[in-house]
Amino acid sequence: MGGYKTWLREGNYIAGAWVNADSGETIDVTNPATGDVIGTIPKSGTAETARAIDAASAAFPDFAATDLMSRVSLLWKLHDALMDNQADLAKLLTVEMGKPLPEAMGEIAIGAQYVRWFAEEARRAKGEIVPPGVNGRRILVTRHPVGVVGMITPWNFPSSMLARKLAPALSVGCTVVAKPATQTPYSGLAWAALAEEVGYPKGVVNIVTGSASQIGGEIMARPEVRKVTFTGSTEIGKLLIRQSADTVKKVSMELGGNAPFIVFDDADLDAAVEGAMVSKFRNAGQTCVCANRLYVQAGIHDAFVAKLAEKTAALKVGDGTQGGVEQGPMVDMQAVEKVEEFVSDARAKGGEVAVGGSRHALGGSFFEPTVITGATQDMMFATDEIFGPLAPVFKFETEAEVIAMANATEFGLACYAYTSDIARVFRLNEGLEYGMIGINSGLITTPEAPFGGVKESGMGKEGGSQGLDDYLDTKYVCIDGL
Numbered sequence: 001m002g003g004y005k006t007w008l009r010e011g012n013y014i015a016g017a018w019v020n021a022d023s024g025e026t027i028d029v030t031n032p033a034t035g036d037v038i039g040t041i042p043k044s045g046t047a048e049t050a051r052a053i054d055a056a057s058a059a060f061p062d063f064a065a066t067d068l069m070s071r072v073s074l075l076w077k078l079h080d081a082l083m084d085n086q087a088d089l090a091k092l093l094t095v096e097m098g099k100p101l102p103e104a105m106g107e108i109a110i111g112a113q114y115v116r117w118f119a120e121e122a123r124r125a126k127g128e129i130v131p132p133g134v135n136g137r138r139i140l141v142t143r144h145p146v147g148v149v150g151m152i153t154p155w156n157f158p159s160s161m162l163a164r165k166l167a168p169a170l171s172v173g174c175t176v177v178a179k180p181a182t183q184t185p186y187s188g189l190a191w192a193a194l195a196e197e198v199g200y201p202k203g204v205v206n207i208v209t210g211s212a213s214q215i216g217g218e219i220m221a222r223p224e225v226r227k228v229t230f231t232g233s234t235e236i237g238k239l240l241i242r243q244s245a246d247t248v249k250k251v252s253m254e255l256g257g258n259a260p261f262i263v264f265d266d267a268d269l270d271a272a273v274e275g276a277m278v279s280k281f282r283n284a285g286q287t288c289v290c291a292n293r294l295y296v297q298a299g300i301h302d303a304f305v306a307k308l309a310e311k312t313a314a315l316k317v318g319d320g321t322q323g324g325v326e327q328g329p330m331v332d333m334q335a336v337e338k339v340e341e342f343v344s345d346a347r348a349k350g351g352e353v354a355v356g357g358s359r360h361a362l363g364g365s366f367f368e369p370t371v372i373t374g375a376t377q378d379m380m381f382a383t384d385e386i387f388g389p390l391a392p393v394f395k396f397e398t399e400a401e402v403i404a405m406a407n408a409t410e411f412g413l414a415c416y417a418y419t420s421d422i423a424r425v426f427r428l429n430e431g432l433e434y435g436m437i438g439i440n441s442g443l444i445t446t447p448e449a450p451f452g453g454v455k456e457s458g459m460g461k462e463g464g465s466q467g468l469d470d471y472l473d474t475k476y477v478c479i480d481g482l
């Protein structure tokens with residue numbers, strides 16, 4: 001073997017063993033660029049998940065009691081294993097998901113950075129000694145791993161979404177049951193292969209593939225699972241939050257977004273176009289922080305649209321494994337149909353297609369990079385997440401008007417603004433109801449910062465010092481009478 005197939009594992013990883021579904025049934029996994037079946041995965045359900053939770057529960061006390069530095073050292077090894085195999089892991093990611101290879105290389109690298117970040121942060125998971133209100137007492141606040149953590153991840157960043165969950169969990173001594181997305185399971189299963197290679201004890205990392213409702217249902221039902229971390233749609237996130245109530249689990253939710261990308265007259269035009277391109281077309285527009293609505297002030301509007309259209313038309317579309325490709329296929333035909341719906345809705349309401357607008361000549365799930373001008377607040381993309389390579393441009397006049405339009409959504413994940421006015425930057429920080437704000441930057445994800453949304457975009461943070469909080473419980477000890 002060798003190459004990316006080294007990391008293509010077609011089994012569940014439970015209690016340190018690679019196993020099939022009890023029924024022996026499998027699900028085909030296809031390459032969205034070619035339609036070829038690249039392998040199968042077990043079609044598992046409740047029983048397999050129950051065993052994975054049993055294994056994680058059994059492994060928890062010993063793993064939580066390991067020396068901090070032994071867990072840190074395992075994460076260092078995991079980081080190195082990722083980077084030593086970056087090219088193969090990236091190829092695997094591209095083959096199952098479609099994104100261009102350079103983006104897949106970047107995803108593996110940022111995942112490795114999260115691993116290293118949490119190896120460092122775990123060493124700073126400090127408690128507190130608090131001044132007591134009355135003399136004679138001592139108040140200690142200590143922090144402890146929550147226990148077994150359930151993780152459910154999406155297909156758009158199948159490797160790094162798990163990195164941001166696995167690394168903090170493992171760093172503080174939690175054990176894990178993870179379910180990767182069915183479309184892109186191999187980048188998730190590769191984490192189990194890496195964990196095995198670097199020497200994690202059996203049962204610490206378990207990964208199960210198959211029926212989302214059965215695997216998710218078991219994870220949510222079992223009291224031993226003390227925390228669930230989910231990245232995916234708002235709809236499923238809400239379902240999981242409801243399901244978490246019966247066992248009162250901690251939940252962190254990384255849900256949908258509807259990012260406004262605001263360009264003011266005082267912006268650097270070239271930088272704004274560059275930022276819009278990367279924010280909009282990275283991963284073929286399939287990221288939860290993608291620019292969803294481009295609001296451009298009247299004075300810079302025409303120049304911005306001209307440049308954006310020119311650059312969009314020049315994007316090279318193709319199979320992500322091929323050199324020079326900047327946009328791969330969409331994940332599946334359903335995603336294509338959704339973008340088509342956005343285009344026809346906008347057209348019907350007076351929008352103008354400046355570039356693209358149709359399925360790509362390459363066929364399959366390839367879609368043309370698209371720019372629509374004359375966008376208005378009554379069009380579908382004003383409220384719904386596009387999740388595709390479509391950039392709608394809205395024209396606006398005043399700062400107050402654009403802040404109101406930007407906030408007119410139940411989502412609150414990422415937003416972006418281009419301006420050279422520092423006073424405006426502070427007003428935007430105060431006025432925009434978003435968990436993350438990119439000023440003069442279209443690409444803001446980084447391990448040092450807390451990634452996460454407000455409103456219906458979710459709760460909990462990934463990265464930053466805050467990224468550990470959800471994996472730790474605090475205990476308060478009151479010492480009196482001594």
Ligand code: ADP
Nearest residue numbers: 152153154155180181182212213216232233236
């Ligand atoms: P996306 O639009 O990214 O596919 P989903 O929310 O549908 O978003 O999927 C994200 C993850 O949630 C995937 O791993 C998917 O299999 C899983 N999922 C889907 N339905 C459920 C469910 N009922 N319970 C638990 N997980 C689910």
